[in-house]
Amino acid sequence: MKRKEQRKGMKRLTVGILLLMCVFLSGFFFHRGNQNREYDVSGMQPCIILNFLGFRYDSDNRAALERLLSLYSERHPDKFVSYEGIPPAEYGRVLSQRLKMKSADDVFMVPPILARRYAAEGRLAPLKGIPALKAYRPEVFEQMKLEGDIRYATTSLGAFGLFCNLDMLEKEGLSVPRNMAEFGAICGYFLRKEVTPVAFAGREPLKALVVAGLFEPSVSGDADSFFVSLETVPGRLEIALMESLDRLAALRERGWLRPGDVRGGDDGEPPLSFTRGETPFMLGGSWHAVRLARKPPSFRYAAYPLPASEDRAVVVLGLDTPLAVNAESGYLEQAVQLVGILTSPENIEIFTSGQGLLSPLRGGFPADKALRPLWEGVEEGRAVFHSDIRLRYPVWECLDAGVDMVLAGGQAREAAEMSI
CATH class of the missing domain: 3.40.190.10 (Periplasmic binding protein-like II)
Structure with a gap:
């Protein structure tokens, strides 16, 4: 009788160990997506992690974005931005998969071809209260409007x-x-x-x-x-x-x-x-x-x-860099605030300068003389958008x-x- 109970005990122990191993290994084999966490910085104050998904362009683009995110973290020590870049050819698939699994990042870049669908599905939060929106060129502003609201904002053209x-x-x-x-x-x-x-x-x-x-x-x-x-x-x-x-x-x-x-x-x-x-x-x-x-x-x-x-x-x-906020973000207010800061005139100037990009704002004259004839064409109304909304x-x-x-x-x- 005692031996039988021992065998049952060993069996329960073996099953328990197997279950623990499954839970442990699931962290390696099953993608959970980006998730917000709060942690203590030097034991002083809670820090909010905002996950940001974007296009992986060249080194100049990455360096400019990293500079802006570093400035943001310096000015907002209670927040940290975790950025992930995906090659443009793979980006749409990755973003769609994360949205489907409800593991999408708080802020993400959204190609215009996908923006209309995501806005209709209620996946893009309205970008209300962002001061810089008033400074956008009218034709750019109209390209960012979906379902009656501004659903994404570009930092460059x-x-x-x-x-x-x-x-x-x-x-x-x-x-x-x-x-x-x-x-x-x-x-x-x-x-x-x-x-x-x-x-x-x-x-x-x-x-x-x-x-x-x-x-x-x-x-x-x-x-x-x-x-x-x-x-x-x-x-x-x-x-x-x-x-x-x-x-x-x-x-x-x-x-x-x-x-x-x-x-x-x-x-x-x-x-x-x-x-x-x-x-x-x-x-x-x-x-x-x-x-x-x-x-x-x-x-x-x-x-x-x-x-x-x-x-x-x-x-x-x-x-080129249309920023949207995940409507289901656990930190919706902070995510919209981040987009608002990245689209401020001073940060747009930092981002576009030296990359050969044009500003989406009114009066954003390019510093590079070689690009001024292009900008003059835009100013004269002789411009079209290749992915017109x-x-x-x-x-x-x-x-x-x-x-x-x-x-x-x-x-x-x-x-x-x-x-x-």
């Missing part, structure tokens, strides 16, 4: 434009092109001199050129009606996209650019053919001005609006395959069908 070798143009008695007709004439001129006129830094600037042509009508007319028509008029979006892709196909067919310059994405560095002064034009992002400034070329250069149509050139903008279809995200098809020799119609 990325801009795509046409970088011009000003010395090369001046030597030939040519001016910076103001529309597609002038751009084509200059490209033809250099091609006759056996100079390939256009270099480009990865696929994204080519996508921007397509979007510039696609959205250009919104600059001269009723923008709201234009975007409504793209979605409601049967075939309108596909036809407009085909026409814009056809302009890209014309650049390829006429030998104005080298399709081999695409490397599956932008590695952050401008192409050597431009930095060596071999080509008069480069399609690139505003951040390329920073790379050019580090190793200044032997010629004068500046970035101008992209030739979009026979009538005008436009700047293509993106909300008024268009539900994710054109920008779906253009990669279409652009690659055109560069490989495909027809614009096929490329448009692939992208829609």
Whole structure:
């Protein structure tokens, strides 16, 4: 009898040990997501940890963000921000998974393509009471409004434009092109001199050129009606996209650019053919001005609006760092306060300075002279957003395959069908 009870006791002990091991190992094998904790700093006061999820860009971007978060922690010793950067290609999946598991961070960057859905699901807290919102440019402010409230706020604008070798143009008695007709004439001129006129830094600037042509009508007319028509008029979006892709196909067919310059994405560095002064034009992002400034070329250069149509050139903008607050955050007030501090004019200036980014605020004149023509285009109302919140279809995200098809020799119609 005693031996039987001993066996039962050993069995209970074994089961207990196994259960403890399962609980212990679950911490290693099961993701719990970021969770807030309060802990005592040097035994003095409680500290709130705010978890922050963002895009992992280059080292300049990371350094600027770390500087701002360090300043925040210094001024708010009772709070600590835990930042995690995810590569843009993986970001949407990671964010969606965390929101689904209810383990999303307190503050996160939200791509415009996902913002509309998350706002409708009630996942984005309204950003009320943030003083800096009054200082935003009206067109940027409208891009951040969803479900009747501001649901996210960007600390910067990325801009795509046409970088011009000003010395090369001046030597030939040519001016910076103001529309597609002038751009084509200059490209033809250099091609006759056996100079390939256009270099480009990865696929994204080519996508921007397509979007510039696609959205250009919104600059001269009723923008709201234009975007409504793209979605409601049967075939309108596909036809407009085909026409814009056809302009890209014309650049390829006429030998104005080298399709081999695409490397599956932008590695952050401008192409050597431009930095060596071999080509008069480069399609690139505003951040390329920073790379050019580090190793200044032997010629004068500046970035101008992209030739979009026979009538005008436009700047293509993106909300590069759109900050949102998790509506289910355990520290909602503190998270909104953090976004408010990061979007203050002085912090936006710190963040955008030296990164080749434009300020989303009124009067945010760029310090880099090479970017001032782009900013002037924005000031004059000649700008479009590549992921305009008024268009539900994710054109920008779906253009990669279409652009690659055109560069490989495909027809614009096929490329448009692939992208829609």
